[in-house]
Amino acid sequence: MPNLFTAKNLTKSYRVSNNPLKKSQLEVLHGVSFSLNPGQTLAVVGESGSGKSTLARILVGAETPDSGQLFFEGKNILSKKHKFEWFKNIRLIFQDASASLNPRITIHQSLEEPLKNGTDYNATQRSDRIAEVLEMVGLRPEYAKRYPHTFSGGQRQRIGIARALLLRPKVIVADEPVSSLDVSVQAQIINLLLDLQDRLDLAYVFISHDLGLVQHFSDKVLVLNNGTQEEYGPVSDVFSQPKSKYTLELLDASAGYKKPE
Amino acid sequence: MIKLPVSANNRAAWTIFRQNKGAMIGAVILIIILILAIIGPWISPYDPARQFTNKILIPPIWSPAGDFNFFLGTDDLGRDILSRLLHGARLSLQLTFTVVLIAALSGILIGAGAAFLNQTLRSLLMRIMDLLLSFPSLLLAIAIVAIIGPGLPNAIYAVVIVLIPQFVRITQSSISDELNNDYVMAARLDGASSLRLLSHHVWPNITPALTVQLTFSFSTALLDIAALGFLGLGAQPPMAEWGTMLSESRAFIQFAPWTMTLPGLAIFLTVLSINLVGDGIRDALDPRLNR
Numbered sequence: 001m002p003n004l005f006t007a008k009n010l011t012k013s014y015r016v017s018n019n020p021l022k023k024s025q026l027e028v029l030h031g032v033s034f035s036l037n038p039g040q041t042l043a044v045v046g047e048s049g050s051g052k053s054t055l056a057r058i059l060v061g062a063e064t065p066d067s068g069q070l071f072f073e074g075k076n077i078l079s080k081k082h083k084f085e086w087f088k089n090i091r092l093i094f095q096d097a098s099a100s101l102n103p104r105i106t107i108h109q110s111l112e113e114p115l116k117n118g119t120d121y122n123a124t125q126r127s128d129r130i131a132e133v134l135e136m137v138g139l140r141p142e143y144a145k146r147y148p149h150t151f152s153g154g155q156r157q158r159i160g161i162a163r164a165l166l167l168r169p170k171v172i173v174a175d176e177p178v179s180s181l182d183v184s185v186q187a188q189i190i191n192l193l194l195d196l197q198d199r200l201d202l203a204y205v206f207i208s209h210d211l212g213l214v215q216h217f218s219d220k221v222l223v224l225n226n227g228t229q230e231e232y233g234p235v236s237d238v239f240s241q242p243k244s245k246y247t248l249e250l251l252d253a254s255a256g257y258k259k260p261e
Numbered sequence: 262m263i264k265l266p267v268s269a270n271n272r273a274a275w276t277i278f279r280q281n282k283g284a285m286i287g288a289v290i291l292i293i294i295l296i297l298a299i300i301g302p303w304i305s306p307y308d309p310a311r312q313f314t315n316k317i318l319i320p321p322i323w324s325p326a327g328d329f330n331f332f333l334g335t336d337d338l339g340r341d342i343l344s345r346l347l348h349g350a351r352l353s354l355q356l357t358f359t360v361v362l363i364a365a366l367s368g369i370l371i372g373a374g375a376a377f378l379n380q381t382l383r384s385l386l387m388r389i390m391d392l393l394l395s396f397p398s399l400l401l402a403i404a405i406v407a408i409i410g411p412g413l414p415n416a417i418y419a420v421v422i423v424l425i426p427q428f429v430r431i432t433q434s435s436i437s438d439e440l441n442n443d444y445v446m447a448a449r450l451d452g453a454s455s456l457r458l459l460s461h462h463v464w465p466n467i468t469p470a471l472t473v474q475l476t477f478s479f480s481t482a483l484l485d486i487a488a489l490g491f492l493g494l495g496a497q498p499p500m501a502e503w504g505t506m507l508s509e510s511r512a513f514i515q516f517a518p519w520t521m522t523l524p525g526l527a528i529f530l531t532v533l534s535i536n537l538v539g540d541g542i543r544d545a546l547d548p549r550l551n552r
Contacts, residue, residue: 060450061450062446062449062450087450087452091450092447092450094443094447096443099442099443099444100443100444100446100447101444101447102444102447102448102462102465102466103444103466104465104466105461105462105465109461110444110447113448113451113452113453113461113462114451114452116452117451117452117453118451118452163447163451
């Protein structure tokens with residue numbers, strides 16, 4: 001049986017200079033591969049600028065990789081044929097929930113968009129689904145009528161999670177979903193994510209720089225350094241016997257992480 | 262970082278607007294002028310072109326030589342100034358509305374199109390717009406009328422052409438700014454098409470900027486149309502247009518100042534009230550200015 005979600009040798013580079021004569025390319029991802037099964041969590045760690053967010057954007061289809069392959073349930077989702085399945089099954093939770101919500105439309109209007117494009121629900125069914133998902137993330141259904149600025153940061157991130165869940169995806173890519181929240185709210189959001197994973201058998205790609213959190217949260221870990229995959233494997237193996245010097249440095253520098261005895 | 266958009270609901274904007282005294286005074290004056298312009302032809306005592314040949318240059322009634330039949334006096338051809346001003350109000354405002362409407366519609370369409378063009382074409386288009394914007398609006402309008410010939414229709418085309426680049430620029434730049442926001446990527450990932458993205462997600466975010474631009478275009482258009490009329494390039498005599506009235510009575514400013522002062526005052530009050538309202542709207546809608 002094929003894995004749920006597999007990436008093979010993803011690469012991505014950006015043109016740095018606007019000067020058409022100078023062709024300087026900045027390689028942000030260089031040969032990233034992983035595979036993921038239902039209910040599993042893959043953590044992607046690395047310092048700022050290591051290509052984590054680019055990887056997240058590629059995984060949800062916001063950017064196209066220069067080369068490499070992406071498979072969902074054995075199907076090559078980079079081909080046009082499977083675009084719709086990609087859109088429905090692999091969804092993103094944004095780092096900054098506030099910025100990802102349109103300030104001038106209601107939560108209902110924001111949450112309706114994926115349902116309009118991904119389902120053939122009528123208006124009532126859409127409202128019902130929005131209410132259902134808002135309850136799943138611990139918000140009241142009537143909040144849908146309100147505008148984003150009337151919510152706290154934690155509530156906004158819950159709305160971001162609701163938006164990701166609407167289409168009943170199988171994989172959720174979370175790009176540092178708690179890094180802009182304060183610590184007590186972080187714990188709530190993490191617990192919500194774990195709870196949802198149990199109930200819905202979700203697979204997570206969890207982008208983070210908090211190694212303590214990763215250790216607690218994930219099954220596998222992928223260490224990125226300047227776009228290169230330094231290490232990839234089960235969390236316990238990578239953290240207890242890091243093979244690369246970079247992982248070791250990252251572990252040493254991390255405060256929240258507890259060394260296994 | 263938490264962004265607080267003021268006009269997530271328009272009620273908040275209205276509250277801010279109401280607290281702005283200048284804007285409220287402007288709004289009241291503007292509403293009176295609008296009502297007068299609409300009902301003007303019915304309440305005006307005489308036909309604006311009718312000449313009372315034995316009642317030439319009668320001063321307004323507050324002057325001792327005033328005549329109660331001519332509330333604001335008559336001009337050098339014996340025409341009732343009040344009637345001419347009322348008809349002129351309707352003409353000027355109608356022209357202004359038409360000009361701004363056409364300019365706004367075409368400007369917004371071009372600007373929205375430009376935001377989705379590729380880099381090279383967009384740069385080319387925007388540089389042409391910059392070129393047009395680099396001229397003072399009146400100078401450009403005069404130049405255009407000089408090329409296509411004087412007359413009211415040509416003056417209207419000229420003012421429309423002058424106003425379009427402002428709308429193009431503001432539409433294009435606000436859309437480009439908005440497209441960088443995360444919520445746009447979120448909507449794209451939610452499957453929204455480019456058109457839907459523009460109409461349902463970006464549009465509500467750029468309407469404040471466009472509203473402000475719209476109000477200021479009204480005063481520019483009104484002033485430019487009057488100026489072209491004054492220079493003899495727009496509305497032609499005997500049309501009761503405020504700018505034309507000003508220039509016709511220029512020769513009598515020494516001994517019949519009311520003939521020139523009254524149309525001038527009409528233009529001044531209208532432009533002033535539009536600008537006051539425009540300032541109020543800008544303050545009410547722009548979160549950066551009032552937080």
